[in-house]
Amino acid sequence: MTQVAIIGAGSFGTALACAARRAGLDVALWAREPEVAAAIDAGHGNPLFLPELPLEPGIRAGTDLAACLAGAEFVLLAVPAQFLRGVATGMRASLRAGVPVISCSKGIEQGSCALMPEVIAETLPDAPVGVLAGPSFAREVVLGMPTGVTLASRDATWSDRVAGLLGSARFQVYTSPDPVAATVGGAYKNVLAIATGIALARKMGDNARGLLIARGLYEMACLARAKGGNPVHLIGLAGAGDVTLTCMGTQSRNTTFGIALGEGQSPAAILAARKVVTEGVHTAKSMSELGRRLDLQLPIVAAVNHLVNEGGAIEETIAELLAHPPGPELAALL
Known part of the structure; x- marks a missing residue:
């Protein structure tokens, strides 16, 4: 055996x-x-x-x-x-x-x-x-x-x-x-789940969640490519599949962390009440730094990191994220 x-x-x-x-x-x-x-x-x-x-x-x-x-x-x-x-x-x-x-x-x-x-x-x-x-x-x-x-x-x-x-x-x-794409997909979705949990708690609507998920997949693809992975592989289970599961429901510990944060609890209080690790909190910090080292624009990651690790205020951070100027949708990948 x-x-x-x-x-x-x-x-x-x-x-x-x-x-x-x-x-x-x-x-x-x-x-x-x-x-x-x-x-x-x-x-x-x-x-x-x-x-x-x-x-x-x-x-x-x-x-x-x-x-x-x-x-x-x-x-x-x-x-x-x-x-x-x-x-x-x-x-x-x-x-x-x-x-x-x-x-x-x-x-x-x-x-x-x-x-x-x-x-x-x-x-x-x-x-x-x-x-x-x-x-x-x-x-x-x-x-x-x-x-x-x-x-x-x-x-x-x-x-x-x-x-x-x-x-x-x-x-x-x-x-x-492609282990790079699989790794980036699995790590990024936890950060994105915190963001979608906040959107749920703040009653920002389903359109906002769709916007976050789509732009999150774009950030994920940019990071994977910068690390040597092929963004095409993020169409699969380790990318789109994991994002769908984690961000479209409320079972994920990262999503529930985002919901609690959006309801006004502090990151420290949420973590203190948990027996298990909430990976997205740690990943937001390291991924934000990795993006900086690779000269990538990862506004969702930066916003989540600001909220959970730098004491950022929710309303101001959401306003800053929404003020991020749109442009050609997939510019960095094409």
């Missing part, structure tokens, strides 16, 4: 463990929290991140990183983006050379402004690198509801095989040769 190591037992890492078990894989799941590892290993679910949801039987969970990696044929790295470098560095001594490591983290590293595949390549130079992204709320994956994701890698020799191993009728894994 093929073994997969899943690093990170938050909601999405746990969901991936369920999908992998349904696909017939031997799953070793690493958790940072001993109580989470003990509960999952005993078949009692994940009480911290997915309370009251039954998980697939047979998931082996623990806190020993080396034991989790032993025998793994590929690794799904599902930790918050700002912790990925540290966790990957801790894997270095135990990971066999040539074992693919797939980022499932949707963010950009602060300080370095590195994309997640870049962080993995730096810390684990002997590992083939991929990205798993797409519209996939953890709860629905755990429940076995139909889901599609993209596995992006520049090397199809291993990614096609892994997609076949991990995929099933209810967890469909498509492949892409």
Whole structure:
């Protein structure tokens, strides 16, 4: 039986463990929290991140990183983006050379402004690198509801095989040769979700949400191309698919963060009340800086960053964003 190591037992890492078990894989799941590892290993679910949801039987969970990696044929790295470098560095001594490591983290590293595949390549130079992204709320994956994701890698020799191993009728894994576009799509949609959540809370209307989403996809495409990706790949699950899921409903923690912000709560108060990471808050800062370094105009990213990280006032920030002069719609891409 093929073994997969899943690093990170938050909601999405746990969901991936369920999908992998349904696909017939031997799953070793690493958790940072001993109580989470003990509960999952005993078949009692994940009480911290997915309370009251039954998980697939047979998931082996623990806190020993080396034991989790032993025998793994590929690794799904599902930790918050700002912790990925540290966790990957801790894997270095135990990971066999040539074992693919797939980022499932949707963010950009602060300080370095590195994309997640870049962080993995730096810390684990002997590992083939991929990205798993797409519209996939953890709860629905755990429940076995139909889901599609993209596995992006520049090397199809291993990614096609892994997609076949991990995929099933209810967890469909498509492949892409563009990990940059997949990474940018997954990171950007969290920032955009905060913006659409604010628009919902301020009752700005459906037209405004459509405007934000369309211009957000444009900013996403500009950033992907500037980093060496092909904007065409953002038509797929990791771009338009993830934006549709995250920005058109209210399940996303980033959308609900935006709603709370739009209702007048402070960013600090919203985050203090949460047990889980809201990636868009951190990504807004690093993406805004990355855009500056690349000399890109990313007004939505800049506005969200101003609100959540720089103490900006909502009404003034919205007014400034709406005052951004329109012009040729897709000028920077044509």
